[in-house]
Amino acid sequence: MSSNASQKRSSFEFQSEDSIHVGIKHPKITERSHDKRIIILLIITPIWTLLFTLIPIFLKFQGFAADIYRYLEPMISLPLQYYIMVTSEVFIDPTQYGRKFLFGLTERSFLNIWFLIGAAIYAQGSGIYSTAILAKHAIENVLLPNPEIVQQYPKFDEVAYYYRETLQHIIGLYSYATGYVIMTLAQLFAYRRQKHDGLDSRKGIIGWILGGILFGILNASVAIEFPLVVIIYILLIGISLTIFLLKSKVMFSKGRRLVLQSYLIGYATTLVIVLIWIAAVGGFKDKKSVGLFVKGGSNSTRN
Numbered sequence: 001m002s003s004n005a006s007q008k009r010s011s012f013e014f015q016s017e018d019s020i021h022v023g024i025k026h027p028k029i030t031e032r033s034h035d036k037r038i039i040i041l042l043i044i045t046p047i048w049t050l051l052f053t054l055i056p057i058f059l060k061f062q063g064f065a066a067d068i069y070r071y072l073e074p075m076i077s078l079p080l081q082y083y084i085m086v087t088s089e090v091f092i093d094p095t096q097y098g099r100k101f102l103f104g105l106t107e108r109s110f111l112n113i114w115f116l117i118g119a120a121i122y123a124q125g126s127g128i129y130s131t132a133i134l135a136k137h138a139i140e141n142v143l144l145p146n147p148e149i150v151q152q153y154p155k156f157d158e159v160a161y162y163y164r165e166t167l168q169h170i171i172g173l174y175s176y177a178t179g180y181v182i183m184t185l186a187q188l189f190a191y192r193r194q195k196h197d198g199l200d201s202r203k204g205i206i207g208w209i210l211g212g213i214l215f216g217i218l219n220a221s222v223a224i225e226f227p228l229v230v231i232i233y234i235l236l237i238g239i240s241l242t243i244f245l246l247k248s249k250v251m252f253s254k255g256r257r258l259v260l261q262s263y264l265i266g267y268a269t270t271l272v273i274v275l276i277w278i279a280a281v282g283g284f285k286d287k288k289s290v291g292l293f294v295k296g297g298s299n300s301t302r303n
Contacts, residue, residue, distance in 0.1 A: 122183065128171055173225055
């Protein structure tokens with residue numbers, strides 16, 4: 001065996017046996033730059049979404065712009081989410097092109113459709129959620145200073161309740177979350193075969209772990225809206241990922257399965273935060289039930 005074969009690979013090469021057999025050549029992707037790109041995406045993608053999740057909680061804006069800015073979130077987050085998926089070997093390895101995978105589709109096409117279904121649901125949920133907030137605030141701005149209107153015209157309160165509960169908290173939020181889950185599963189599926197040499201720099205390891213923690217915080221910010229549902233989801237996906245990584249014997253490696261391990265770190269972070277939340281509020285209560293971050297409503301008893 002040559003000395004080069006015994007040395008640690010210095011590049012992350014996607015060439016399969018088929019590509020070598022048919023003589024397909026393609027440029028190597030240096031492992032360091034490829035891993036760095038993935039880590040950066042894993043960090044900035046949840047940060048962007050978290051900004052639009054946390055800003056309205058801790059900072060109170062006034063006026064029309066305070067509601068409109070929410071529409072910007074999916075315009076950036078969806079391309080970032082897609083970029084994470086297409087950085088996988090399925091989309092980079094040219095030998096994958098043309099191979100039939102399922103229903104006569106290539107794996108790339110199958111993943112694109114899978115992701116786009118999630119993105120469509122996510123975008124619709126985001127639009128419904130943001131529109132419901134805009135309409136709700138417009139109604140509240142009239143009703144709160146004039147409570148007598150509710151007494152004279154109780155239908156106004158029913159309309160406000162419809163926007164606040166049905167559209168925002170049920171249809172909008174659940175669609176939002178469902179689309180996000182579908183996109184995440186598409187990413188996990190795309191990276192299921194991808195192996196890395198592992199991270200050997202402190203910055204790389206810190207960034208990799210940070211990306212997972214941010215992913216977990218993002219999930220937790222949604223989890224406090226419906227903790228029981230998220231607990232079930234986290235356990236199902238988290239346990240499945242753990243079993244897969246243990247069988248692959250890379251569970252405790254430093255980034256051998258970079259994306260899968262980072263997401264598992266995120267799910268573990270979410271689980272810890274949700275368990276702390278459940279203990280703190282005394283059960284599977286959402287943030288509204290415990291009176292956190294809730295803007296005062298009308299005189300109706302239905303808050």
